[in-house]
Every structure is written in structure tokens, then in C-alpha cells.
Amino acid sequence: MVNLQEVSNNKVFGGQQKVFSHQSTELKCTMKFGIFLPPAVEKGKVPVLYWLSGLTCTEQNFISKAGAQKYATEHGLILVAPDTSPRGVGIEGEDDSYDFGSGAGFYVDATQEKWKTNYRMYSYITKELPALINANFPTIPDRQSIFGHSMGGHGAIVCALKNPGMFRSVSAFAPISNPTHCAWGKKAFAGYLGTDTKAWEEYDSVCLLHKYNGPPIELLVDQGKADNFLADKQLLPDNLIEACTATKSPVVLRMQEGYDHSYFFIATFIEDHIKHHAKFLKA
Numbered sequence: 001m002v003n004l005q006e007v008s009n010n011k012v013f014g015g016q017q018k019v020f021s022h023q024s025t026e027l028k029c030t031m032k033f034g035i036f037l038p039p040a041v042e043k044g045k046v047p048v049l050y051w052l053s054g055l056t057c058t059e060q061n062f063i064s065k066a067g068a069q070k071y072a073t074e075h076g077l078i079l080v081a082p083d084t085s086p087r088g089v090g091i092e093g094e095d096d097s098y099d100f101g102s103g104a105g106f107y108v109d110a111t112q113e114k115w116k117t118n119y120r121m122y123s124y125i126t127k128e129l130p131a132l133i134n135a136n137f138p139t140i141p142d143r144q145s146i147f148g149h150s151m152g153g154h155g156a157i158v159c160a161l162k163n164p165g166m167f168r169s170v171s172a173f174a175p176i177s178n179p180t181h182c183a184w185g186k187k188a189f190a191g192y193l194g195t196d197t198k199a200w201e202e203y204d205s206v207c208l209l210h211k212y213n214g215p216p217i218e219l220l221v222d223q224g225k226a227d228n229f230l231a232d233k234q235l236l237p238d239n240l241i242e243a244c245t246a247t248k249s250p251v252v253l254r255m256q257e258g259y260d261h262s263y264f265f266i267a268t269f270i271e272d273h274i275k276h277h278a279k280f281l282k283a
């Protein structure tokens, strides 16, 4: 395997949950990602579903808490779950807060001097990682989809909207839907992209929906009604729905009674999301 070191390998639901590390050219550091290989890979190439995690996560949260492997085995999909930022790159302040720097790459390519060399998660997710996965694993490169949670839900929708046709489907759990209008997004975008808010719009799902000119994307979003970050106005799903309605973009938002922002919520509805993606990946 070119440029890949196996870190762990566990059999689960008949497949192999592996973690690899590699030297990233975009991020200029060692990165890890989880990859689940379903039993179907023994018979041939299969589609890939990328998962983007939220603030504070590494590649471990999704692979150990979401329970996704069972459904990836059922539908014959590879799952790829990368880390959420560069690690240990030696930028002053990189570990100071949970919502900026390490664990909080926000899936953008930073333009600000201090961050721009390493904080290139957008290019990592849309270019380097798919190329690495397709070169080393039995994928069908033109059958890939993307989903994520919170900061990762934002990342998944943004990556799909900025690259029409690259992903066959997209879905999200409690995404940060309109980062230019919430505290998390304003802090991250000011730090990575600077004070010109025009540049922020390039990474905001609501703004990008108004510019999108590709094949229709049927977006599935689950949102817990008891999510504290919903109450704190960090997620703003109504703004996403308004933009989808205005642009006639297909969307299903399911407001889930009593669910919070945690991986318990994700594990509850992960089957529906994998089914949603399988419908498009297997069509």
C-alpha cells in the first residue's frame, strides 16, 4: 500500500474495521483515517461512503460509537472516516480551544498566514483522501457519497455543493447549516479565512445552495429536538430549509423528538442514512 501504515484491524459484522496513518501532502502532517471494508470486497469493487465528524472528534468517534458497520455490511459499502484536522503541527494556540484548531478544521482551506500551510481540510477531503482511497482499496471511484455530523454535516454538504456530481448523495446529522450566522462558524471562519465575510460564503451551505448548478441532490437531515446546540442557535436548520425551498433543492428534514447532539442520536438513525446513500450508490 502506497504511503499507508496500518494502525489497527478489527473484525466487525463480517468485515474489517481498520485504521491507517499516512503522511498528508495537503496538511503536512501524519493523518489517520478509519476504513471499514465490508465482506463484499472479497467479490469485487464496491462504492464508498465518506463520513465527516464534528468538533473534538478523531477518526475513532464514528467507528466506535455510530454502529454503522452492520449496515455497511448489509449494503456492501466501504466507509471512510477521517480525522477532523491536522494534528501536532506546532502552530501557537492550536490546542487552546475545542472549537478552533486541533479537532476543528471546519473542512475549509485556510487563507490566513498562521493556518494556511496546514489547515487545508477541504482539499484533503475532496482531493487527497479520495485519491488515496481509490488507489489503495477496491472502490468504484465514480460511486461515492458523503455524510457527517455537526461540523462534519456542514463539511459534507459544502463538499457536495462545491463539487457537483462528485458525490451521488449527501446527508447530515445536526449540521452547522449556516456557519456565517452562528458563533462556531464566525469564530472559525474569521480565524481561518480572515475578516472578509465574502470569503466565508464559499463554505456556507445556505450561500452555496443559491449558487449551485449541478444535478439535484436529495438531502436527508436528521436533527434532535433536545439538542442543546440547536437551542444555542449554532445549527440553524430552518435557514437550510428556507434555502432549499427558495432554490427548489430536494430536502427531507426530520426533527426527532427527545434526541440530543450525541452519538446516541447518530446510532439511532444511522441505518436510515446508510439506506439513503445505498439507494443512490447502487442505482
Ligand SMILES: N[C@@H](CCC(=O)N[C@@H](CSC=O)C(=O)NCC(=O)O)C(=O)O
Residues within 6 Å of the ligand: 053, 054, 055, 056, 057, 061, 065, 098, 149, 150, 151, 152, 261, 262, 263
Ligand atoms: N463542549 C463540547 C463540545 C464538543 C461536542 O459536542 N462535539 C460533538 C460534535 S459538535 C459539532 O461539531 C461530538 O461529536 N463529540 C464527540 C462525541 O463522541 O460525542 C466538548 O468539548 O465536549
